[in-house]
Amino acid sequence: MDYVVECNNLTHYYGKRLVYEDMSFKIKKGSIFGLLGKNGTGKTTTINILNGYLKPRSGQCLLFGEDSQRLSPATKARIGFLMEGHIQYNFMNLYQIEKFYSAFFTNWRRDAYYELMQKLEVSDKQKIANMSCGQRSQVALGLILAQNPDLMVLDDYSMGLDAGYRRLFLDYLNEYARAENKTIFITSHIIQDLENFIDDCVILDYRGVLLASRVKDFQDNFKQFRFELQRPETFKIEKDDIVRNYECIKNHGVIYTFSDQQTIEKHLQERNIDYDKFHQEPMSLEEAFIGLTGKY
């Protein structure tokens, strides 16, 4: 199998605070990989390790077979990097920044950049510092598309963007990346946008990796069972391998699980929990994500 990214047994701490332990994942060439998690769960930490800006406590990341701590210029040229908040050189204007970056990349596609910039309807002399967050995101996207990299590392592309700009961003990624078999590593805390976009995912929470799976498998196998409780005070269960998460609001109980209906009903009966109207409800990716990670 041709892997573009291989992270093996990554462990990182900030001081004494564990970010994650023994996190491993691989990204196949041409796939779109999502690193999902709430704020502060270690998404940007992983991006920093991937790009060599942070040395993990232990473990190693390989990009195109090279250690991320010692990437060669040739490998860096194959990686497009979008910083969180669409940070770019804001002291440059639209013309200057294209002129600057084009000197570094042999496959530079000037047309791809200016196609997006025309949509902004701003002058080439417009400084990036004076643009809105949405416009800056388009500049950052235009530069990555013009670079034409084999791997795109996109750190929270959705930050500060309204629904229109988020959709535009993903549409362009789809058009350019999918069509040309590019690999994408994307992080976001707006999960709903990534449904039908990412192929594989790792879900992080504050204690480490909750799940590493194909998105389709996750959506097929992770279930939500809802029921009415006749005596809500009896609904006393623990999270375990069967019950991955649960909720109880008034007399409505919800259980999130990878197990089937029969197993869950048996689980409730063993604990003498009286329930009624037990049924499975379908979930979107975002609902499944919240179901797994919890609302808090």
Added chain:
Amino acid sequence: MIKALLYKEWLKMRWGVLSMLLLFVINIVYIILQLDYTMRMYEAHQIWYNTFIRGMLFYSGTLVYLPFLSGLVIAILQFYPEVSDNRLKLTLHLPMTELGITLLMIGFGTAILILTYWVAYALLTLLTTIYFPMELIFSMWITSLPWFLGGLMVYWMVTAIFIEPAWKFRRILLIILAYFLVQPLITVYNYNAFAHSLTKFFILSLLTFPLFFISLDRFRKGVY
């Protein structure tokens, strides 16, 4: 690639460089106008006596501080945009070696400062030769060279302070170190004050250059 990287550096600092050059020119022209006025008002031997016997420098005053100020301004203009929002990550991601990128950045800043100082020296020398013989010009170079070396030292130290990722200890340590290294140069500016220690001072100022790379290595490792 090198040209593009230098283009980026120039975009950041160009107004600062031009402003500092203008300040140097204004200051030097002012010094010469004052000298010219003194020459007209007093007799030449009086000026000679004050300059050589009493060691009163007609070129001190603001000129002592301008090299330091220009080192500070260039360092801030060049590196503040890099460290704000961690933009340095974008720079280090460019397809060149990190050492090559950073050497070019700091080398360009140093070269721009030296060029600015050279223009100031050339103008001061040119205008001073109208009034004084080469003996005084030479002593003027010796006297003012530490100020300009100090300006370079300020530039290198401020870049190290900017890149240093840990606020609490290292930055404070670097600021204290910079103060003690630079402070004597601002407060002591007598005639040929550093003439006998110029080589040592030159070596000392060069020792501050690698501090940038120590800070950079810590930035790369994500020290917090």
